[in-house]
Amino acid sequence: MDVTFLASVTDSAGPCATVCADVTHTTESAATELDLRVRALADRLTEQGAPEAVVEAVRGRLLEGNDGGEAGTYRGRAVVAGPDGTVLFDAPLADAPRTETAEWAPLPDLVAVLRALPGRIPHIVVVADRVGADITVATAPGLPSIEKTIEGETHLIRKVQVGGWAHHRYQHTAENVWISNVQQVIDEIDTLVEQSGARFVLLAGDVRARQIFTDRATPKIRAVLVETEEGGRAEGADRSGIDRRVEELVAENEAAEVATVLEQVEAASAHGLALTGTAPVVEALRKAQVETLVLAEEPADGQLYIGSGPLEIGASQEDMAALGVTDAAQVPAERALLRAAVGSNAGVVVVPRSALPDGTPVAAVLRYTDDSTPG
Numbered sequence: 405m406d407v408t409f410l411a412s413v414t415d416s417a418g419p420c421a422t423v424c425a426d427v428t429h430t431t432e433s434a435a436t437e438l439d440l441r442v443r444a445l446a447d448r449l450t451e452q453g454a455p456e457a458v459v460e461a462v463r464g465r466l467l468e469g470n471d472g473g474e475a476g477t478y479r480g481r482a483v484v485a486g487p488d489g490t491v492l493f494d495a496p497l498a499d500a501p502r503t504e505t506a507e508w509a510p511l512p513d514l515v516a517v518l519r520a521l522p523g524r525i526p527h528i529v530v531v532a533d534r535v536g537a538d539i540t541v542a543t544a545p546g547l548p549s550i551e552k553t554i555e556g557e558t559h560l561i562r563k564v565q566v567g568g569w570a571h572h573r574y575q576h577t578a579e580n581v582w583i584s585n586v587q588q589v590i591d592e593i594d595t596l597v598e599q600s601g602a603r604f605v606l607l608a609g610d611v612r613a614r615q616i617f618t619d620r621a622t623p624k625i626r627a628v629l630v631e632t633e634e635g636g637r638a639e640g641a642d643r644s645g646i647d648r649r650v651e652e653l654v655a656e657n658e659a660a661e662v663a664t665v666l667e668q669v670e671a672a673s674a675h676g677l678a679l680t681g682t683a684p685v686v687e688a689l690r691k692a693q694v695e696t697l698v699l700a701e702e703p704a705d706g707q708l709y710i711g712s713g714p715l716e717i718g719a720s721q722e723d724m725a726a727l728g729v730t731d732a733a734q735v736p737a738e739r740a741l742l743r744a745a746v747g748s749n750a751g752v753v754v755v756p757r758s759a760l761p762d763g764t765p766v767a768a769v770l771r772y773t774d775d776s777t778p779g
Contacts, residue, residue, distance in 0.1 A: 405661070405751055405752055406544055406601075407518070407544075407746050407752045408544070408746065408749060410493070410514055410518075410742075410746045411746055411747075412492060412493070413484055413492045413493050413512055413514060414514070414714055414742075414743045414746045414747060415714075416486045416490075416492050417486070417712075418486075418487065418509070418511055418512075419487055419508060419509055419510050419511075420484055420485065420486055420487070420492065420508075420509065420510075420511065421449055421454050421458050421462055421483075421484065421485045421506070421507070421508050421512075422482075422483075422484050422505065422506075422507050422509070422512040422513040422514075422516070422517065423445055423449070423462050423466070423482065423483045423484075423504075423505065423506045423507075424480065424481075424482050424497065424501045424504060424505045424517065424520060425441065425445055425466050425480065425481050425482075425483075425501070425504050425506075426441060426479070426480060426500040426501060427441075427466060427469045427475070427478050427479070427480065427481045427500075428478075428479050428480075428500050429469055429476050429477075434470075435470045438466070438467065438470055439470065441504070442463055442466045442467055445462070445466070445504060445506040446459050446462065446463045446506075448506040449462065449506050449507075449508050452507065452508035452509075453508055454508040455487065455488075455489070457488060458485045458486075458487065458488075458489050458508070460489065461483075461485045461489040461491055462483050462485050462491075465481070465483045465491060465494055466481060466483065469481075478496040478497075479496070479497065479498075479499050479500045480496065480497030480498070480499055480500045480501050480520065481494070481495070481496055481497060482494070482495055482496075482497055482517045482520065482521070484512045484517070492512075493512075493517070495517075495521060497520040497521060498520060498521065499520075501520060509735070510733050510735055511735045511736075511739045511740070511743060513736075513739060514739065514742055515699065515738045515739060515742050515754075518742070518752070518754065519701065519754055525542075525603050525604075525653075525654045525657040525658060525661070526541075526542060526543050526544070526600045526602050526603055527541075527542050527602050527603055527604050527605070527606065527650065527653065527654065527657075528540065528541050528542075528593060528597065528602045528604075528605045528606070529542075529605075529606045529608070529646060529650060530589065530593060530605060530607050530608065530609070530617075531608045531609045531635055531636065531637050531643070531646065532586065532589055532607065532608070532609040532610060532613040532614060532617060532637070533609050533610040533613050533636070533637045534581075534582040534585060534586070534610055534612060534613050535555060535556050535557075535585055536553065536554040536555040536556045536585055536588070536589060537553070537554050537589040537609070537613075537637070538551075538552075538553050538637055539551070539552040539553070539554065539589075539592065539593070539596070540552075541596055541600050543600050552592070554588055554589050556581070556584060556585030556586075556588050557581050557584060557585060582612065582613070582616060583616055583620070586613055586616040586617050586620065587620060589617065590617060590620055590622065590625065593605060593621075593625055594622045594624055594625055597624055597625060597628065598624065602628055603657050604628050604629075604630050604653050604657065605625055605628050605629050605630065606630050606631075606632060606646065606650060607629060607631045607632070608631075608632045608633075608634055608636070608646050609635065609636050609637055610636065610637070611633075614631060618631065630649075630653060632645065632646060632649045634646050634648075634649060661753060662753060662755050662759070665696055665698055665753045665755070666698075666755065666759055666760075668696070668769045669698060669760075669761070669767050669769060676770075676773050677769065677770045678767065678768065678769050678770065679767065679768045680760065680761050680762070680764045680766070680767040680768075681764050681766070682706070682708075682719070682741075682764075682765065682766055683719055685697070685741065685766050685767065685768045686708065686717055686718065686719055686723075686741070686744075688768055688770060689715065689717060689741065689744040689745065689748060689750075689768075690715050690716075690717060690718075690727075690744070691774070692715065692748040692750075692771075693768075693770045693771055693772060693773070693774075694744075694745060694748060694750040694768045694769070694770060694771070695750060695751065695768075695769045695770060695771045696750060696752070696753060696768065696769040697741060697742070697750050697751070697752045697753070697768050698753050698754075698755060698766065698767040698768060698769070699738055699741065699742070699752065699753070699754050699755075699765070699766055700754070700755065700756070700757035700760055700765045700766065701754055701755065701756050701757060702757045702765070706737050707734045707735060707736060707737060708734070708735060708736075708737045708740040708741070709721065709723065709724045709729075709732040709733065709734055709735075709740075710732060710733055710735055710740050710743065711724060711727065711729035711731070711732055711733075712729075713747070714743050714744050714747025714748070715744055715747055715748060716729050716732075717740050717743075717744045718732070737765070738765070738766075741766060750768075
């Protein structure tokens with residue numbers, strides 16, 4: 405998974421507040437319940453020494469659901485705020501967290517946030533008809549979806565039974581309008597697939613529009629195109645079937661991504677391009693050798709040392725002294741590992757710990773090796 409969207413958080417000087425909260429609005433007393441939950445989370449931050457500006461910033465974001473709008477539809481929400489109260493990250497979670505967290509610490513708990521974010525797979529949803537399409541582009545987890553609408557020509561959009569010599573001309577004209585309208589959608593989707601790196605394009609809507617789309621789609625689109633008969637563009641149309649299909653496709657792609665990475669770890673090990681265990685992975689991260697960092701779903705044990713830069717990471721004070729860092733801080737290992745991965749543009753995949761060799765908490769696929777890389 406591309407985690408560069410976290411760079412604005414990891415680049416910020418700590419300490420930070422990290423909150424994962426249940427913000428569900430499903431009962432008559434939801435507003436009161438949310439107020440009480442947020443008050444308890446805010447008190448926990450205050451007890452840990454978080455400044456009032458930080459507490460108020462977090463409180464304000466979490467209570468937005470009581471004002472209605474999109475925030476009122478969230479089940480869970482993650483907020484990270486910096487030491488001056490600046491909100492560094494704010495995103496809905498896939499579901500209400502089983503355990504709410506509120507922590508004031510030198511590094512934000514981004515691994516916990518990452519595990520709870522929805523839509524880790526970039527994708528595009530197209531709901532088309534013969535006039536145009538509604539398009540949704542989901543990119544990195546935690547970033548808002550991009551919504552676009554394309555409206556084409558509506559004149560002579562319907563085929564009519566006029567009879568006589570003009571009949572075939574009207575029929576042909578209407579078909580040409582449909583094709584022209586759908587072609588506009590195809591051109592836009594072709595660009596969006598390139599820009600977003602979409603792993604799938606889900607096509608829904610009018611039957612004839614879908615037929616034209618699939619017939620004329622570019623090879624780039626065909627490679628990732630999936631169709632569904634669910635949903636339509638009409639006002640009030642039920643799109644729950646589309647949402648379910650998106651969830652299924654995201655889950656399938658996530659499972660495939662995990663399987664691929666685990667295969668890479670096994671295959672790359674034979675060529676020295678994979679490492680397992682905290683110490684060798686830390687050394688590789690320091691040298692920006694890591695292509696993909698593989699973290700276990702269960703938190704890694706122990707602590708690591710970090711400096712001000714993301715690649716200033718070590719297992720001991722001696723490691724940090726060798727890097728010229730005299731004021732190293734000790735933080736949970738997985739947070740330091742994720743920070744270094746973000747800082748070196750490495751991908752990150754979270755897998756069950758049982759899937760990693762010998763139950764190790766961390767592994768890495770490397771970009772390159774050098775003389776010091778463990779054999």
